[in-house]
Amino acid sequence: MRRRNLVVGGLVLALVGAACGGNGDAGDDTPIKIGIIADLTGPFTTYGTSLSRSAQLAIKEINEAGGIDGRQVEVIVEDIQTDVAATVDKARKLVQSDDVDLVMGPIGSDANDAAYQEVVQNGGKLLFYTETYEGGKCDELYFSFGAVPAQQIRPLIPILQAEYGTNAMLFGADYVWPRRSFEIAKPIIEEGGGAVVSELYLPLVAEDFSELVQEVRDTQPDYIFSLYPAVWGAALKALDDAGLMDTAGVGTIFLGDPDYVGIADLAEGSYTALPFFTVADGAGVQPFLEAYAAEFGAGQIPSGGEGVGAYNAVWLYKQAVEQAGTTDPAAVAEAMVGQTYDGPTGQVEMMPSHHLKQTINLVQAQNGQYALVESFPNMDPEEDCSL
Amino acid sequence: MPSIGEQTPGGRFRRQPGVSGGGSLRYAEFVLLAALVAVPALSRDAFFVDRIGRFLLLAVFALSVDLIWGYGAMFTFGQAAFFGGAGYVAGMLTTREEWILPVPLGVALVAAVAGSALLALAISYFTFSGRGALRGVEFAVVTLAVAVALERLANAGGSITGGQNGILITSRLGPFHRGHSFYLLAAAVVVVTYLGLKRYLRSRPGLVFRGIGQNEERVELLGYDVPRNKRWTFVLSGAIAGLAGALFYVHEGIVSPAAVGVGSSTLVLLWVVLGGRGTLIGPVVGAVALPFLTARLSGTLLDTWLVVVGVILVVVILVIPAGIFGFLAREKTP
Numbered sequence: 106m107r108r109r110n111l112v113v114g115g116l117v118l119a120l121v122g123a124a125c126g127g128n129g130d131a132g133d134d135t136p137i138k139i140g141i142i143a144d145l146t147g148p149f150t151t152y153g154t155s156l157s158r159s160a161q162l163a164i165k166e167i168n169e170a171g172g173i174d175g176r177q178v179e180v181i182v183e184d185i186q187t188d189v190a191a192t193v194d195k196a197r198k199l200v201q202s203d204d205v206d207l208v209m210g211p212i213g214s215d216a217n218d219a220a221y222q223e224v225v226q227n228g229g230k231l232l233f234y235t236e237t238y239e240g241g242k243c244d245e246l247y248f249s250f251g252a253v254p255a256q257q258i259r260p261l262i263p264i265l266q267a268e269y270g271t272n273a274m275l276f277g278a279d280y281v282w283p284r285r286s287f288e289i290a291k292p293i294i295e296e297g298g299g300a301v302v303s304e305l306y307l308p309l310v311a312e313d314f315s316e317l318v319q320e321v322r323d324t325q326p327d328y329i330f331s332l333y334p335a336v337w338g339a340a341l342k343a344l345d346d347a348g349l350m351d352t353a354g355v356g357t358i359f360l361g362d363p364d365y366v367g368i369a370d371l372a373e374g375s376y377t378a379l380p381f382f383t384v385a386d387g388a389g390v391q392p393f394l395e396a397y398a399a400e401f402g403a404g405q406i407p408s409g410g411e412g413v414g415a416y417n418a419v420w421l422y423k424q425a426v427e428q429a430g431t432t433d434p435a436a437v438a439e440a441m442v443g444q445t446y447d448g449p450t451g452q453v454e455m456m457p458s459h460h461l462k463q464t465i466n467l468v469q470a471q472n473g474q475y476a477l478v479e480s481f482p483n484m485d486p487e488e489d490c491s492l
Numbered sequence: 493m494p495s496i497g498e499q500t501p502g503g504r505f506r507r508q509p510g511v512s513g514g515g516s517l518r519y520a521e522f523v524l525l526a527a528l529v530a531v532p533a534l535s536r537d538a539f540f541v542d543r544i545g546r547f548l549l550l551a552v553f554a555l556s557v558d559l560i561w562g563y564g565a566m567f568t569f570g571q572a573a574f575f576g577g578a579g580y581v582a583g584m585l586t587t588r589e590e591w592i593l594p595v596p597l598g599v600a601l602v603a604a605v606a607g608s609a610l611l612a613l614a615i616s617y618f619t620f621s622g623r624g625a626l627r628g629v630e631f632a633v634v635t636l637a638v639a640v641a642l643e644r645l646a647n648a649g650g651s652i653t654g655g656q657n658g659i660l661i662t663s664r665l666g667p668f669h670r671g672h673s674f675y676l677l678a679a680a681v682v683v684v685t686y687l688g689l690k691r692y693l694r695s696r697p698g699l700v701f702r703g704i705g706q707n708e709e710r711v712e713l714l715g716y717d718v719p720r721n722k723r724w725t726f727v728l729s730g731a732i733a734g735l736a737g738a739l740f741y742v743h744e745g746i747v748s749p750a751a752v753g754v755g756s757s758t759l760v761l762l763w764v765v766l767g768g769r770g771t772l773i774g775p776v777v778g779a780v781a782l783p784f785l786t787a788r789l790s791g792t793l794l795d796t797w798l799v800v801v802g803v804i805l806v807v808v809i810l811v812i813p814a815g816i817f818g819f820l821a822r823e824k825t826p
Contacts, residue, residue, distance in 0.1 A: 146790075146798050184790040184797065189658065189748045194543065194787055201539035215657045219746045222660055227745070279648065280656035308647065309656060 147187025361409020608734025
């Protein structure tokens with residue numbers, strides 16, 4: 106009886122405590138607050154971690170150099186667990202409770218939709234999305250720093266056509282990023298004198314790849330352009346088991362260093378186009394990698410797009426705030442356009458479409474390692490968002 | 493709380509842990525429920541109050557599971573089909589522009605609840621009737637299959653379901669959309685559901701249902717129409733989950749395939765187990781406490797929160813398998 110009352114009383118007390126603890130801080134707004142919603146657990150852990158760490162690295166460097174306009178930057182990281190509901194919750198927390206000046210993240214397209222609605226539409230705050238994505242989002246307070254399809258496809262397709270032949274197979278996971286990317290790829294393939302002989306979509310995480318194998322047998326493409334990120338190794342394995350790996354070349358726009366390491370055997374020979382690889386030859390690449398490893402541990406490397414995207418984004422934000430002289434979202438947004446910064450892989454420039462002109466690196470997997478094929482500076486995002 | 497149930501012949505069930513709990517838990521649960529509902533509203537932090545309001549709708553979701561699993565021993569792996577499914581119905585009906593759509597939110601909410609109830613009715617026809625009536629694991633597998641199928645459907649639904657990105661719901665819950673007023677709405681729903689279920693479980697059909705949970709054959713031999721009782725209780729459970737889900741996802745502003753999937757269906761089981769299945773207060777507390785803990789820790793213990801939450805769960809389930817309130821209720825039961 107007594108023990109029970111104790112437990113019940115304890116629960117009530119905990120509740121009261123939680124309620125009081127919930128009263129967010131109101132007051133000192135001297136530091137500039139950047140909120141990060143990142144997938145630190147769940148399927149997107151690799152990318153979310155890169156995003157969060159790279160942003161924090163830039164923030165640390167900025168703070169050590171005196172901050173933004175003399176104000177220190179405070180960072181609040183929230184784990185959104187590769188989950189849309191958590192994204193909504195954390196975005197609301199950052200906007201309403203922490204009253205941040207800027208929200209960065211997330212990774213998934215679905216989470217991006219959710220974050221956009223909470224941060225930009227309901228919250229009136231800036232959202233910086235740093236992930237490779239399908240493009241097409243257009244808003245005064247929304248900025249994209251990852252690669253969008255045209256930037257990656259323009260360098261990739263010509264080399265696949267030159268190396269393997271004209272007939273392309275488009276193979277993607279069944280969602281918006283692959284579908285929109287392939288729509289952008291088709292005219293580029295035709296411009297190069299090529300043809301699309303097959304277009305196949307499978308569920309994001311398929312258990313069975315016999316349809317893919319059959320399709321490759323039937324249509325005999327010269328190369329497979331793949332946007333099948335979640336379980337690409339399993340798809341390659343199925344093709345390999347069927348003895349089809351030697352019949353067609355492979356190109357992707359998603360297989361960054363950390364993902365590649367796990368499936369290096371299967372991915373041998375394939376080409377990948379992304380903003381960042383450890384073998385990229387920009388003058389800032391090695392210093393960036395060294396700073397990253399020094400901060401987060403030896404052997405830690407940022408993944409293919411979101412890391413350098415987040416790093417650039419923080420520095421561009423600093424410049425824009427200093428130019429605008431305020432953290433007011435609309436004023437900063439206006440100052441963002443046309444802002445340039447010499448990032449780890451070369452110069453980046455924020456376009457009027459709110460997407461980033463940047464360097465794209467093209468690599469090929471050779472003898473179990475990525476080798477740089479060519480660097481393409483100043484790739485235009487070709488997004489037509491007029492604001 | 494006086495109720496008709498106490499005068500029925502079945503009133504002897506009253507002192508069992510299920511509905512009223514033993515001894516002081518009877519009053520303690522109302523104190524806790526009142527505290528749970530009243531205390532957060534005192535906070536002036538609109539975000540905090542709003543967040544707890546969301547969890548109260550999750551508590552209603554947990555109650556819908558507890559009704560069938562905690563009292564009727566019908567283990568379900570697919571309750572999110574009703575919760576998330578209602579979110580999808582509300583989302584599609586208020587955002588799509590075909591035929592007579594979009595409809596006003598009120599109509600969509602009613603349709604969403606009806607949709608979940610109908611889905612439950614449809615499932616019950618395949619599972620409870622006739623010679624092939626399913627129990628235990630078989631029933632669980634069917635609910636699992638429904639959840640998997642709906643998640644795939646949501647993913648593959650193209651422009652109807654919005655595919656992997658889901659549906660952005662732009663309708664607002666009128667004056668109840670945010671902050672304290674939303675909280676009041678959620679609190680009202682949880683209190684009404686709670687008291688309603690308490691009453692139902694003391695009513696004659698409710699007692700029959702609890703009997704089924706303890707010994708289905710015996711209840712059948714006594715001449716009760718078991719399939720019918722199970723069917724309508726399951727429909728009630730689906731409708732409750734549907735109501736909670738429709739409100740939850742409209743407030744959320746987005747519904748995506750994970751909402752109807754196995755993950756959501758499993759999470760709700762954890763809340764019920766943690767709080768104590770077969771008590772009504774337990775799942776309510778579990779559905780508020782665990783998401784609150786998760787939300788808090790995943791912003792502070794970035795690298796380790798998952799381990800911390802996992803350890804807490806394992807310890808609770810090992811030490812008190814009946815859950816917090818199952819343990820409290822059983823302690824003094826004669």
